[in-house]
Amino acid sequence: MADNELVPTVIADNAHIIYKVHSSASPGSGSPLASFKRLVTNTKAANVKEVHAVKGVSFTAYKGEAIGLIGSNGSGKSTLLRAVAGLLPVSKGAIYAAGQPSLLGVNAALMNELPGERNVELGCLAMGMSPAEVKAKKDEIIEFSGINERGDFSSYPMRTYSSGMAARLKFSIAAAKKHDVLLIDEALATGDAKFRRRSEQRVRELRAEAGTVFLVSHSEQSIRDTCDRCIWLESGLIRADGPTDEVMREYEAYMRK
């Protein structure tokens, strides 16, 4: 067969995503009596709103691709990634994926009270590594994250880390394993220039290991450097899907308006 080389890893088929938002509670709604009443009468709290974030998105991602997701704030990029990872249900249509996609986001905290190295161990075990593998990879991961460049930070609790350091460590943990599909939500943007180069290199390696990488970023540079294909989302719809250069040109023209 001619298309033997093209193995799809993620297929979105007219996917719609609607999610509920709990806006800040009105006074009194958090009291035991009010919550008891809601439980008994089985009513939803009045402050729940529905957001139709993704309105019918279809695309097919293949092995070895790095796909950048671009679009203005609130266009549904992060929502789409979370749906691909299986963290948000699709209300209509479907999203199919190979294996279990892993989502890596800046706000995905590990255990803040524990030192970085314990987090590395826990994270690796949680990804299904054996204790022996964890032992072998631990130093490499800490080394890659570069958190020890200024003193022995790996033995400090993670709550003492700067946001950039925490993001670097989280990326390093997630990137230590081979993923069929890796979803990165702005995680690279928080690192400094040196770490960004290193992580972009790692993203390329992951693609070479026949994985698919999705990257959400507002940094045009890191999209251009890592992705060969771009999907441009605007108000929950795909406006363009194609080679990075073409899509970026259109996108930039649109943003300048």
Next chain:
Amino acid sequence: MPETAVAETGTELSPKELARRHGLTASGRLPSLPEYTRQLLSYRHFIQSHASAKMSSSLGSTKLGTVWQVLTPIINAAVYYLIFGVIIGTSKGIDNFPAYLCIGVFVFQFTQSIVQTGINAITGNLGLIRALHFPRASLPLSAALVEIRNFMVALLVLMGIVLITGEPITVEWLLLLPLLALQSLFNTGLAMFMARYGSKNRDIKQLIPFIMRFWMYGSAVLYPVTLFTEKLDGWQLALVEANPMLIFIELFRHALLENVTLAGTPTMLWIQALAWSAVVGIGGYVYFWRGEKGYGRG
């Protein structure tokens, strides 16, 4: 490198057929129960290290550290003894009231802490859940493991208290082992149930303190169990005596104390305890598994 990937999207196959042909699954497919159990077993190292991480992070910032594991149950028992044993004096008719009371307090505390940590097992670990993929049952299991370890320490303290108050060591103390296993099974199922229930209904957390207090008064922790037989009859008594916590506490008293009036015959209590543990243990696990794909969503 598939550079022309984009052009290929317009093949004749519908997305659904294409997905099936390449073995792609809709994200969020639920694994079968045996498959899930196998996955969970392969994550046992994660469960263990998550449990000890939780333990060291909760006690790590205190000066006394692990001493609190022993100190907390002792203080707890002392408070209740002062109020119910000395001031109110409910000890009428019980030979060794301090030991009787302590057993109730310790055993109930075991289940109470499981309920409190179980309900946070999912909501308190959303970061971990959203970032990494592992069988979610690892989290309530690790919470249960922490409490089981805590209770084993508390049980040693309890045996000390029982000995000091003048009870002899008998063969019946050996019953503590199967009893510990049964209550642990019951509690683990309860933790799983609370974890899923609490992840969907955040409001329940506000009600837990009241529910637990009500449950405690219905479990004859602070007063003799004979009080129920004197004051209640018919379906009310049947309801109170079917209470799993009452059954566990009674069995612990039966194992540790010499002269104690139980709510029923030991054989009957054992059968009830076995039934409760099986139903809640397995039921809680199945209930949690059914919700596997929904955790971390929203």
